[in-house]
Amino acid sequence: MPVDPALFGDSGWFAACPESLREALVARGQWRKYAPGERATGDVEAPQAGMFGVYQGTFDIKTPRADGELVTFHSLSRGHWIGDISILSEQNQLAVMEARVASEVLFVPAPVVLDIVTRTPAHYRDFYRLTRRNMNIAIEALIGLVASDADHKIAFRLLQLDRMNCVPGGWLDMSQNDLAEMLGLSIASVRRGLTELARANAIELGYARMRVHRAKLASWIETH
Incomplete structure (x- = not known):
């Protein structure tokens, strides 16, 4: 039975995949649910068990600092x-996934991914497209971190997260503490920045979540 793109x-990687790859991932994958705070992966540097496609919810991607x-x-x-690059390079995982809210994923075991590309080598190109997409996300996040001040760091990251959201303009499951940790800023700096953006009607704040008004946020960035 054909899988709905x-x-x-x-939009996104799955929708752009050939039908044969979508069908293989769904037919041979496993649906898994995670409670808030529950890890989907093992420790950093553990073997990559498989690929994870986020179906609903939000996962924090955690990586180790130098310490x-x-x-x-x-x-x-x-x-x-996430997970493709470690599987296809036969290297250990680079990060861990931890559910921020109740979440569900399609888990595709590593041997299945390797079997898919062995049977159909052309699918390597599809997985490279995913790797490039994830690399672009990482580079964009790093560029945002070199913004001139805390307010702009916050604005750039929120704009990126909204663009990544499957429903642009929808609520992001993110508290002020979550954002502070992600950006390496104090909670006081994040609170001040979010208050400034809310006053400009560029964002809305809720309980442990926020919503971005993209056009107004982009305009704020241009004029400040």
Whole structure:
């Protein structure tokens, strides 16, 4: 039975995949649910068990600092996939996934991914497209971190997260503490920045969530 390309959202990597690859991932994958705070992966440097496609919810992506402490580098919501680069390079995983809210993923075991590309080598190109997409997300996040001040760091990251959201303009499952950790800023700096953006009607704040008004936020960035 054909798999709906919009299963993980109308845009993104899965929707752009050939039908044969979508069918193989869904037919041979496993649906898994995670409670808030529950890890989907093992420790950093553990073997990559498989690929994860986020179906619903939000996951924090945590990586180790130089001192070994895990910090949240980014977050992934519906439609985003991770794990391909470690599987295809036969290397250990680079980060861990931890559910921020109740979440569900399609887990595709590593041997299945390797079997798919062995049977159909052309699918290597599809997985490279995913790797490039994830690399672009990482580079964009790093560029935002070199903004001139805390307010602009906040604005750039929120703009990126909204663009990554499967429903642009929808609520982001993110508290002020989450954002502070992700950006390496104090909670006081983040609170001040969010208050400024809310006054400009560029964002809305809710309980442990926020919504971006993209046009107004982009305009704020241009004029400040």
